[in-house]
Amino acid sequence: MKALILIPFFLSMFKPTYEYHIADLDKDGRMDTLYYDANDSSIIYLLSGRDFLPSRKKYELEAGNIIRLDAREGGFCIHDLHMRSFTTTCYEYEEERKQFRLSELSYEDNRGETVYSLNLLKGEYEATLSSYDIENDTLITYPPINMWVQNDPVYLGDLSTLHLPDYNFFEEYKKNYHPPYSDTLTYIGFDGTYDYQELIGEKNGELYYMQGGSYNGHRGDLIEIDLFTFCYQEVADGDIFYARTFVGNIHTLREGALSQFYKTNKKQIHYSGDQPDNWRYEESFRPDIDYYLANTKDATIKHALMEPGTLEIETFSYAEKESDYFFRVLIAQVNGGKRKPVGEFFLKLFPTYQTEYYIFDQEKGDFSRVDM
Numbered sequence: 001m002k003a004l005i006l007i008p009f010f011l012s013m014f015k016p017t018y019e020y021h022i023a024d025l026d027k028d029g030r031m032d033t034l035y036y037d038a039n040d041s042s043i044i045y046l047l048s049g050r051d052f053l054p055s056r057k058k059y060e061l062e063a064g065n066i067i068r069l070d071a072r073e074g075g076f077c078i079h080d081l082h083m084r085s086f087t088t089t090c091y092e093y094e095e096e097r098k099q100f101r102l103s104e105l106s107y108e109d110n111r112g113e114t115v116y117s118l119n120l121l122k123g124e125y126e127a128t129l130s131s132y133d134i135e136n137d138t139l140i141t142y143p144p145i146n147m148w149v150q151n152d153p154v155y156l157g158d159l160s161t162l163h164l165p166d167y168n169f170f171e172e173y174k175k176n177y178h179p180p181y182s183d184t185l186t187y188i189g190f191d192g193t194y195d196y197q198e199l200i201g202e203k204n205g206e207l208y209y210m211q212g213g214s215y216n217g218h219r220g221d222l223i224e225i226d227l228f229t230f231c232y233q234e235v236a237d238g239d240i241f242y243a244r245t246f247v248g249n250i251h252t253l254r255e256g257a258l259s260q261f262y263k264t265n266k267k268q269i270h271y272s273g274d275q276p277d278n279w280r281y282e283e284s285f286r287p288d289i290d291y292y293l294a295n296t297k298d299a300t301i302k303h304a305l306m307e308p309g310t311l312e313i314e315t316f317s318y319a320e321k322e323s324d325y326f327f328r329v330l331i332a333q334v335n336g337g338k339r340k341p342v343g344e345f346f347l348k349l350f351p352t353y354q355t356e357y358y359i360f361d362q363e364k365g366d367f368s369r370v371d372m
Helices: 002-012 167-176 257-264 279-295 299-306
Strands: 021-023 032-037 042-046 054-058 066-072 075-081 085-094 099-109 114-119 124-133 138-141 145-148 181-192 197-203 206-212 222-233 241-254 268-273 310-317 326-335 338-349 355-361 366-370
Touching: 021 066, 032 066, 075 099, 124 167, 145 222, 167 222, 167 241, 181 206, 197 222, 206 222, 257 279, 268 279, 279 310, 279 326, 279 338, 279 355, 299 326, 299 338, 310 338
Parallel strands: 206 241, 268 310
Antiparallel strands: 021 032, 032 042, 042 054, 066 075, 075 085, 085 099, 099 114, 114 124, 124 138, 124 145, 181 197, 181 222, 197 206, 222 241, 310 326, 326 338, 338 355, 355 366
């Protein structure tokens, strides 16, 4: 123990330092020493596992700032006191790398308007915001922000830049935040986005898009969605953060024709086509075709659904149309070995998972869109 105390004491005769801190930093059962060398702007630690040889890591202070160290078993924290705020960074000792890894970061301004913390080992980020309304002489507070924020491991002395929400994100959150509420619309489907799927619905004759949510119902159901403000980090670029309105729970208010069709239809239906290897079409064709069957006003098709036998449905790319998403659907009734054509229609699929339906008008010699 004498060497443990004498080495930093001897060094302090030549360089100004803050106080020394004693703790088992590397968790080997023996006490270690930690201090800040103000003359060299460095954190010095002497570990028993390294025979108390000084290790020096640069830690620059801004002009006027004060540093305070807090040593504990398995690591330490740095409290960096600014004029109007203070930041705390904590490090955990990693035995495998024999380095101190940044584990926690917290920040608070002395006006109490912005407080945040990040657990870098778990990626858990939490922030609370408030702002003062000068005109009304009131303090506006917002619900806490909770999200996952991912960073690569950062070690003491690294020059790595952390991915953290900044002033612009906080302003966006204040602008976009609203208390949770519900909305009612007719469900269409989901579209895939970069990070989250997007709900597509219809309200007052207009398409309705909102990120998030999951639903087990079918197109045409009348649904109620719960909406809330959600914050997240852009996966493709760790420095971009968003505050958006997201869909939470989805409740069915009234089942549509397709949901009823799946419950009541007893007709055996076989599907086939010329796109067996295309997952986009293969997944979309069946519910899109079923939606037509459930909603069609074509008496011949409706009658065929009630007759004995099997309904055979074939889907083909339609070469006369330039769009890659235009397909011809042929419907036939098969009973007692006899095959009878029942009808046909055309599908136009969109990358956004919408669908339009057409029939070919022989008199006009052109396609007419069918209202579903």
